[in-house]
Amino acid sequence: MKNVLQRTVPEGFKAFAGSNAYKNFKRRTIAEKHTGKGFISLKSVSDMFDKLGIKDGMTLSFHHHLRNGDFVLNMVAEEIKRRGLKNMKLAPSSIFPNNKILVELIENGNVTDIYTDYANGPVAEAISKGKLKGLCVMHTHGGRPLAIESGDLHIDVAILAVPAVDKEGNGTGTAGNSACGSLGYAVSDLKYADKVVLVTDTIIDKAENPQLEGKYVDYVLKVDAIGDPSGIVSGTTKITKDPVGLKIARDAAKLLDELGMIKDGLSMQTGAGGTSLAVAYYVREFMLEKGIKGSFASGGITGYFTDMLEEGLFDELYDVQCFDLKAVQSIGKNKAHHAMSGSRYANPYDDNVVDKLDFVILGATEIDLDFNVNVTTDSHGTIMGGSGGHSDTAHGAKITVITTNLVKSRLPIIKEKVTTITTPGEDVDVLVTERGIAVNPRRKDLLEKLQGSKLPIVPIEQLLETAHKITGVPEKPEFSDKPVGVVVYRDGTVIDTIYKVR
């Protein structure tokens, strides 16, 4: 079966029918599960498996707030391996290079299915090589809570790393050795999993404004350490010093200014990549120059945005995930810096934040002549990322700007057709590169506003031609016809299929 973008959809999945198609359906939710009777303390990971009866074929979920410093997913993987459990389904909200133990479990059939929003490193490579028996189902950050609350992604046990847990079983990310700030991606797991275990290394008397409420918690397991703080902070939160990246960022900010987006009350989000953050830097310059105050910034929050909050440039921050220690410190003390759940952030059926965004700045691994964007696979088809909030924010924001170098590692970023569609072109408005800016012809309103602009606005076809003049026309990579994963759009439909790499 083909979807509306003419991409193949494997049997048993619904086909993507457009980014607004979800509006034709009503929200479905299973009942939230309250324990109502306090929690039970566990002695060890092994004790957790025994007490919860974790067995072959179960689905275990995790969050990725401890990023590349997370120990908890790996602890559980070790125990699955030790017990020789088979056909396990894992649902971590993201997979990082430090989760490489999963490769062995995949190869041995201990783990056969994976549900995640992002995968990078050895596990992603193993999936791309076709080692996973089932399919890797790649959600968006907004689609994952929707899948969980609807029961489409049924979780037997949510095993949630929590930096500090109080005596009533409330969990917070703002205290403890592995403080990571917001725990937004864990909230749906907490509310809808059959059983919930909080794994912590810090017990405190009382958590202030806990993001994870104890009423949902069945078990608490205290371990020596849940993570390595040095791996928790993202390595991608610094503003780029690369002059090409800065040029792109400057032009993107100028473009937003010309479009009248830098105005009182603005709301914005950027990705955590260096160029995206540099756009925030230049937007800040415009805001200071014009005396503008924004309403909010959202998403994964960095110290750059907490500084802007403290400077009075925003009224509020909505934070689903803290990207650096400055953001972690801010969320613990600044009342205008709010933690939010993944559902509040981007679930299409929730009163979500992404729909209130004026503009979002995002990256791209590939973008095609229809403005479809790939951030899931590289040009050889190997998984190296995933939507995260890419397609959620692209849909919600009034203007979606993609910033990217025209050529990276001798490859043109613009393709006639992207290898994998993560975000549909109908939600992508502008592409800013160092050699020109292309506006999606669907956005006639933007093109009209930019008439007479001194910015280098050109058709995307011209940018492709420019790229080919630099690199030549790359040969098309060959893929096998064996699917290894599906890219699930935020409404639960399949927007593209990922194939085994040759």
Place this chain on the structure above:
Amino acid sequence: MRRSLLFIPGNNPAMLRNSDVFESDAVIYDLEDAVSVTEKDAARELVSGFLNCAGALPMEVIVRINGLDTEYFSADLEAVVSDKIDSVMLPKASAAYLAELDFLLTEQEKKKGLKKRINVVPIVELASSVLQIDEIVKCPRVNGVLLGAEDLSGDIEVMRTKKGNEILYPRMKLAYACAAYKIDAIDTPFTDVNDGAGLEEDCRFVANLGFNAKAAIHPNQVPVINSIFVPAQKSIEWALRVQEAARQASLKGLGVFSLDGKMVDKPVILRAENIIKKARKYNLI
């Protein structure tokens, strides 16, 4: 009329490839100080190959060759002179070297059948060159002069400072000589690439001395330089008002008139016209 001239090391393929995106008025592909002696041949071939492959570039193309007193000079000149470049930058310039360069360029242009005449931007970076500035600006093909403060301070054995008192004399001399012959006075690069505020201050200072351009050693310096070596918005507004008042006065047959209580005559009108010309060139009006 240049504002910014960006140095690009001739032996760095990635920087060569992106050299046209930084919006500098000129790019200086460097075969001299940025390239070690072991890389001279490679850089020469790379720059020459790059220029031959590149399409039309949107800025002035300058190549800084090695000096006439070096063993690399002849090969550099032979390799880079083509219709693909606009100017040659000559280090350690003197009037005598410039005369010799003019002769050799004429030979190359004839031999290769060039459709254009190559300009020359000498670098004044020796005490002896400073004393010859009046001669240097008059040399054929010279349409701008760059002050090279690092070598110059070495030559006169003083420490370079950010404030630049040690180069005040050559700066002023160069600015006046260039103004007299209507060619570009190009200031020495600001070498602390992480000090944006210092760069801005330095640009403002030399702009007030009469410089109209500055060399950059990092692409991130270009936007600051470009923003300062252009007329300020207030000046543009003033110039437009002067132009309009002059038009009205001319209709009444007046050569001198008053604007905002100040006398406006021909020199003031000319200054206003220059400001408007520059503002138009850089899309400021």
